[in-house]
Amino acid sequence: MHSSERFIAVIASGRGGVRKTCPLRGLRSNVEIRLRFPDGVVFLSLGPDADIETLIHVVSKIVKNTGDHKPGKKIHSAPHLQEAVELARVWFRARRCLFLVDDLWDANGIDGNVLYILSEIMDDGSRLVFSTRDDVLAKEAETNIPFEAKEPRGREARQVLQAGLEETVILDKKSEDALNDILRVCGGVLLRLGAAAAGVREYTRLVTGPHEDALSRYNNDLKNSQTSLVRQEVLQYGPVRNVVDASLHVLQKRWDHEQHEWCAMSIREMHLSLCILKKQQVAPLLMLQRLWDIKKADTNRVVEVMKTLNDVGVVELQYRSDLEKNFPQLKVHDDILDILVCDADDSGSRHLHIWRLLGNYCPLELNEENVEEEVEEKSAQNNIQKRSKLGWLCC
Structure with a gap:
C-alpha cells in the first residue's frame, strides 16, 4: 500500500464470519481512541458491491457525520472521487479523526490507488483502518492483522455455545454429544457459533425440562436441515446454511406459538x-x-x-x-x-x-x-x- 505519514493501513484479514468487524466497532467506542481522535471516529461499511459512486457517497456521509452538513450535498453530486475528496479536505484539514472502513474489496474500480486518494482527506494526525477479505489488498498492506476461526472444540468455542443455555449446567452424555456435534458444524467460526447459541437459547425458552435438553433439540434441527447446495458459488457456506436453517426452524416455532395473525408472511x-x-x-x-x-x-x-x-x-x-x-x-x-x-x-x-x-x-x-x-x-x-x-x- 502507498506509504504516507497521513495514511497507515491496518488490515484485519480473514474468511467470513470470524468477526473482523467487531474489533473495528470496538475502536469506535474505546475511550482512549476517542481521546486520541477528538474530532470524530467514523465507521463505514463498503462490501464487494461498492464502487466509485459508493465511495463518493461515503465521503459525503463522513463529512456530515463529523458535524458539517452544508457541503454534503455538493460532495454527493461530485462527478469524480478526486473532486469529492478535495471538497472534503477543506473540512478535515485541521481535524484529527479515525476512519474505520469495514469490508473493503479490490473491485469495481476500487484499488490501492483509490485508497490513497481517500487518504488525502486526512490531517497529519488522522488514521485510516480497514478490514478486508481480499487477498490483493491484504498483500499490499504495511500491517496485516489476521483473524482466524476459533479452535472448533476449544474452550472459547464451548463458552460461546453454552452461553445459549443462559445458566451453568452439568451436561449429561447426550447433551455433551449434542454440544460436540454442534461445535463440529460451527467449525470455530464465530458467526455460526453466535447463531447456534441464539438458537439454543430459543429452545431453552420453548421447552419444559432441563435447559441442556435445548442442545439436543437444536442438534436434531441441524441434522435435519438441508445440506445439499445447488449452486457451486455457495458451497463453502454449507455449515452456515445448516446453522441458519436450524435457528430459523426454532424461531418459526416460537413465532407460530405466539400467533402473529397480523402478518401474512412467515x-x-x-x-x-x-x-x-x-x-x-x-x-x-x-x-x-x-x-x-x-x-x-x-x-x-x-x-x-x-x-x-x-x-x-x-x-x-x-x-x-x-x-x-x-x-x-x-x-x-x-x-x-x-x-x-x-x-x-x-x-x-x-x-x-x-x-x-x-x-x-x-x-x-x-x-x-x-x-x-x-x-x-x-x-x-x-x-x-x-x-x-x-x-x-x-x-
Missing part, C-alpha cells in the same frame, strides 16, 4: 425477502415495512420482527442515531446474504419480493419525526429501482 419468508439487499447495505424500518407488507400504523410490529430475527443471529439489528433519535435498521452478513440470494433465485421468489417492495412505495408526508427516516428511505428506494431497471434483480 418468519422464514420475511428473512428470505432480505435477498434484495446489496452486501453491506442496511434496511431501514420503513423499507422493511413495505417489504414485509405491514400496515403503515404498525411500525412497532416491524420492530418486533426485526428484534425476533436478531434474537437468533440471522440478522444484525442496528440503531442509527440522528437528531437525538435512534432509527432501527437491519443488516445481513455477507455469507448469509449469499445463501438468501441463492435460495430466492432457486425458488423463483426473488422478483416477487422486489415488486412487492416497489409496489408498496409511496410518498410520505414529511414532518419533524420522519424527515431523517424518509431521506434514508428515498436512498434505499432509488437503489432498488436503479438495480431493477438494470435487470440485476428481476431476472
